[in-house]
Amino acid sequence: MTHLPGGFRKVDPDASEAPHIGLLTQVMTQTLDQDYASVARRRDPQVPDPSPRWRIGALSVLLVFGLMLGVSALTTDQEQPLIAAERAELIEQIEAGQSKLADQQQQLAALSDEVARMQSRLAAELTDDRLLSNRLTALGVAAGTIGVTGPGVVVTVDDARYTGAESGGVVLDTDLQLLVNGLWEAGAEAVSIDDHRLTSLTSIRLAGEAITVDYRSLAPPYVIEATGDPDTMPARLLETRGGQFWLDLKTNYGVQFEIVAKSQVSIPADLRDHLLYAAPRRAT
Amino acid sequence: MPEPPTSPPEGSTKRSLRSQLFVGLLLAVLGFAAVAQMRLTRDDTDYSGQRREVLIELLDSLSSAAERTLVQVDELERTRDELLSSSERRQIAIDEAESRLQVLEVLTGTVAATGPGVTITITDPEDSVAAASLLNGIEELRDAGAEAIEINDTVRVVASTFFTEQDGEVRIDGVAVRPPYLIDAIGSSHTLSEAVIFPGGLADEIERLGGTVSVEEANLVEVGSLHSIDAPEYSQPTEG
Amino acid sequence: MIAAYGLALGVLAGLLMEPSIPEALAPYLPIAVVAALDAVFGGLRAHLDGVFDDKVFVISFVSNVLIAATIVYLGDQLGVGGQLSTGVIVVLGIRIFSNVAAIRRHVFHA
Numbered sequence: 297m298t299h300l301p302g303g304f305r306k307v308d309p310d311a312s313e314a315p316h317i318g319l320l321t322q323v324m325t326q327t328l329d330q331d332y333a334s335v336a337r338r339r340d341p342q343v344p345d346p347s348p349r350w351r352i353g354a355l356s357v358l359l360v361f362g363l364m365l366g367v368s369a370l371t372t373d374q375e376q377p378l379i380a381a382e383r384a385e386l387i388e389q390i391e392a393g394q395s396k397l398a399d400q401q402q403q404l405a406a407l408s409d410e411v412a413r414m415q416s417r418l419a420a421e422l423t424d425d426r427l428l429s430n431r432l433t434a435l436g437v438a439a440g441t442i443g444v445t446g447p448g449v450v451v452t453v454d455d456a457r458y459t460g461a462e463s464g465g466v467v468l469d470t471d472l473q474l475l476v477n478g479l480w481e482a483g484a485e486a487v488s489i490d491d492h493r494l495t496s497l498t499s500i501r502l503a504g505e506a507i508t509v510d511y512r513s514l515a516p517p518y519v520i521e522a523t524g525d526p527d528t529m530p531a532r533l534l535e536t537r538g539g540q541f542w543l544d545l546k547t548n549y550g551v552q553f554e555i556v557a558k559s560q561v562s563i564p565a566d567l568r569d570h571l572l573y574a575a576p577r578r579a580t
Numbered sequence: 581m582p583e584p585p586t587s588p589p590e591g592s593t594k595r596s597l598r599s600q601l602f603v604g605l606l607l608a609v610l611g612f613a614a615v616a617q618m619r620l621t622r623d624d625t626d627y628s629g630q631r632r633e634v635l636i637e638l639l640d641s642l643s644s645a646a647e648r649t650l651v652q653v654d655e656l657e658r659t660r661d662e663l664l665s666s667s668e669r670r671q672i673a674i675d676e677a678e679s680r681l682q683v684l685e686v687l688t689g690t691v692a693a694t695g696p697g698v699t700i701t702i703t704d705p706e707d708s709v710a711a712a713s714l715l716n717g718i719e720e721l722r723d724a725g726a727e728a729i730e731i732n733d734t735v736r737v738v739a740s741t742f743f744t745e746q747d748g749e750v751r752i753d754g755v756a757v758r759p760p761y762l763i764d765a766i767g768s769s770h771t772l773s774e775a776v777i778f779p780g781g782l783a784d785e786i787e788r789l790g791g792t793v794s795v796e797e798a799n800l801v802e803v804g805s806l807h808s809i810d811a812p813e814y815s816q817p818t819e820g
Numbered sequence: 821m822i823a824a825y826g827l828a829l830g831v832l833a834g835l836l837m838e839p840s841i842p843e844a845l846a847p848y849l850p851i852a853v854v855a856a857l858d859a860v861f862g863g864l865r866a867h868l869d870g871v872f873d874d875k876v877f878v879i880s881f882v883s884n885v886l887i888a889a890t891i892v893y894l895g896d897q898l899g900v901g902g903q904l905s906t907g908v909i910v911v912l913g914i915r916i917f918s919n920v921a922a923i924r925r926h927v928f929h930a
Contacts, residue, residue, distance in 0.1 A: 336871035366834015444815035499723035
């Protein structure tokens with residue numbers, strides 16, 4: 297033993313064993329308290345055991361140990377029902393949780409199937425919808441419920457500049473009817489008069505002195521626009537009876553009549569699409 | 581002199597045999613216990629052999645699995661509800677589109693139509709009724725609210741229908757039509773018939789030309805002829 | 821042999837008297853028992869080796885129990901109670917095994 301400042305004694309840890317050994321090895325091999333050995337070495341074999349006090353101490357320690365064992369056993373015994381109850385509850389919860397999870401997973405699978413079905417149906421429907429939409433557009437253009445733009449012609453007509461003296465210089469509804477008729481014959485795809493789309497419901501009439509198109513009174517000049525082939529329509533129009541008639545009107549009555557080919561005309565829609573009397577009859 | 585190798589004494593043979601048997605028995609017990617435990621571990625589904633900590637861990641992982649599943653279920657339900665509502669909306673749009681389709685088909689003459697209306701019979705004994713007269717008559721019918729018109733059960737009259745004459749024959753949309761002209765028109769029977777017999781109307785004009793006009797009102801007029809539409813080459817729709 | 825009687829008496833007393841352990845100490849009882857077991861086996865081996873000393877036995881018993889319980893208690897406060905108690909049990913277990921092995925050598929080969 298060496299003395300250090302402050303009165304601490306430094307005990308040489310290697311006093312009884314020669315080399316320094318690692319912790320694990322020490323734990324595994326030096327399992328008997330070294331004090332036993334050092335005390336036994338120091339004790340004089342001749343001198344009998346000096347202190348009966350310690351012998352009593354050893355016995356009481358054994359008593360206490362026994363007590364500890366007993367109480368320990370007892371406590372464990374007492375805890376058993378609690379432990380068992382807790383286990384039982386845990387197991388119950390686990391089983392409940394598992395069946396609930398199984399239900400949820402079933403629900404999940406069913407939902408997943410349903411959503412997948414809905415989505416694939418949606419995809420199929422999109423195609424149908426597109427077809428329907430295309431058909432609606434094509435029909436709408438033909439019926440006049442959808443506006444169009446494109447190349448075509450603009451025909452401007454007006455009463456003769458000097459009316460009064462020569463009646464006949466006034467544009468009549470029948471004249472416009474013939475003109476429009478000629479345009480259709482010349483290949484027009486859509487026609488409007490003063491931005492009124494001509495549909496199968498549109499009438500060109502005379503009410504009093506004003507021409508009405510689709511029940512609306514118009515005043516000259518009248519602008520008739522039509523989409524179609526701008527290169528051929530003017531000539532074709534003039535070849536029709538209507539066109540010829542108008543040339544006649546122009547020449548003989550001073551009615552104004554002008555055809556201009558255009559790269560872009562705009563024909564509005566007539567949104568009326570309500571039938572009061574007619575219904576489709578489908579073949580069965 | 582080297583001693584000959586002695587054979588092992590009898591007693592030690594018996595002892596080594598006994599100890600070998602003992603070892604063998606112990607190993608047998610070990611093997612049996614190992615197999616029993618393995619089988620128990622594999623078949624243990626009632627948790628009676630599991631430690632408390634294992635049970636608690638199991639419970640924890642169960643509840644997080646349940647939570648995850650719940651989140652997934654929620655997400656899927658939301659997706660499904662969205663799909664349902666968009667499907668409902670689509671159905672409404674489809675229904676609307678279908679009814680529009682019907683109207684458009686009647687207007688464009690791509691489907692046969694029925695309804696109340698009139699049948700007008702025009703005779704032309706003097707061959708003087710011109711296309712222009714028929715055209716004017718059609719305009720009068722349109723003015724009177726005719727929704728579907730056909731002539732001679734052959735030609736469906738639509739917006740683009742044009743009337744011409746060739747070789748003394750009336751042609752409608754290029755198709756030759758001969759008198760007597762039968763015009764079927766669907767609309768308000770009364771209004772339509774009034775329009776025809778109106779002074780200065782179709783009847784007056786035809787009679788002036790030497791023909792006759794008779795109008796028959798009916799509750800059910802059939803307009804069966806169809807008009808085929810061509811895809812437009814120059815017109816572009818401005819919507820849709 | 822008095823030692824054995826003392827032990828048996830203690831066990832009996834513990835079983836019959838049914839003393840209730842204060843709640844705070846209850847978790848440390850098992851560790852204390854294992855630490856005590858280590859000290860007892862150590863003493864038994866020392867006895868068989870012929871180096872038994874009462875004083876050393878008492879001190880080793882008391883210090884083992886106190887140290888083991890203190891270590892586990894500290895561990896609980898630091899939040900590593902489970903790990904420390906495992907460590908203590910491991911070390912004590914090794915020591916018990918080793919001492920029992922030495923005792924066995926004495927008993928079967930003496």
